[in-house]
Amino acid sequence: MELRHRALEVLCLADPGAKAAAARALFEQMSGASLDAAAAIAEPAALPGRPPRPRLVPPSAVPHRSPFTRDGRAALLHAIAHIEFNAINLALDAAWRFAGMPEAFYRDWLRVASEEALHFSLLDAHLRALGHAYGDFDAHDGLWLMCERTKADIVARMALVPRTLEARGLDATPPIQAKLARAGDHAAVAILGIILRDEIGHVAIGNRWYRFLCERDGLDPLAHYETLVARYGAPRLKPPFNLSARHAAGFTADELAALEQHRP
Numbered sequence: 001m002e003l004r005h006r007a008l009e010v011l012c013l014a015d016p017g018a019k020a021a022a023a024r025a026l027f028e029q030m031s032g033a034s035l036d037a038a039a040a041i042a043e044p045a046a047l048p049g050r051p052p053r054p055r056l057v058p059p060s061a062v063p064h065r066s067p068f069t070r071d072g073r074a075a076l077l078h079a080i081a082h083i084e085f086n087a088i089n090l091a092l093d094a095a096w097r098f099a100g101m102p103e104a105f106y107r108d109w110l111r112v113a114s115e116e117a118l119h120f121s122l123l124d125a126h127l128r129a130l131g132h133a134y135g136d137f138d139a140h141d142g143l144w145l146m147c148e149r150t151k152a153d154i155v156a157r158m159a160l161v162p163r164t165l166e167a168r169g170l171d172a173t174p175p176i177q178a179k180l181a182r183a184g185d186h187a188a189v190a191i192l193g194i195i196l197r198d199e200i201g202h203v204a205i206g207n208r209w210y211r212f213l214c215e216r217d218g219l220d221p222l223a224h225y226e227t228l229v230a231r232y233g234a235p236r237l238k239p240p241f242n243l244s245a246r247h248a249a250g251f252t253a254d255e256l257a258a259l260e261q262h263r264p
Contacts, residue, residue, distance in 0.1 A: 158209045
């Protein structure tokens with residue numbers, strides 16, 4: 001088994017349960033697998049593999065639901081499950097797409113895919129306990145759209161997906177946990193605790209490889225980040241910021257200061 005080709009095969013799977021299981025299995029099989037980091041792999045016509053539901057709509061068309069009703073809580077957790085499903089795809093895409101990186105890069109992103117698969121599976125099971133399933137509510141495609149925009153620029157991918165869009169989860173998770181706790185859904189609070197713990201590591205991986213690439217290419221990480229935000233239309237992040245989690249994920253003091261400086 002060649003890891004990067006297999007990562008692409010898993011990315012093409014449409015069934016969410018099958019994709020999550022395959023992503024976890026791929027990570028577990030890494031020790032006995034080969035890795036051809038230099039191989040150029042042709043991109044399939046349609047990526048990623050995804051089910052016919054949920055219906056994808058503009059972000060503004062996704063309604064905000066109260067977590068203090070059963071259906072509202074299900075809708076909120078569905079939105080998070082959709083993020084985690086997309087995060088499986090994002091990690092698998094990084095693992096197959098970018099040739100010529102050190103072996104640790106591919107193994108890092110396959111580990112991320114496995115952990116995102118666990119997150120999705122936990123949320124999907126909890127949704128079912130609430131009488132719903134993944135696909136029952138509309139969702140948006142913002143994460144994958146940025147993946148598409150940055151597919152020809154590995155530096156931009158590392159800068160704008162894990163350490164920008166996915167890092168927003170570090171900020172958003174504690175307030176969501178507080179609401180779910182007030183709603184009495186302690187199982188959901190515990191699941192989000194697992195996700196927050198792991199996402200700190202995932203954002204740290206994005207930070208590590210972004211800095212590796214900037215050093216390789218002679219780029220200033222802070223200045224080049226601002227260039228990439230403008231070039232690819234990345235969103236400006238809004239407070240409140242989880243500064244302790246961001247520090248644990250490897251953001252520097254200068255990066256955190258710049259984040260605070262851009263408060264609206």
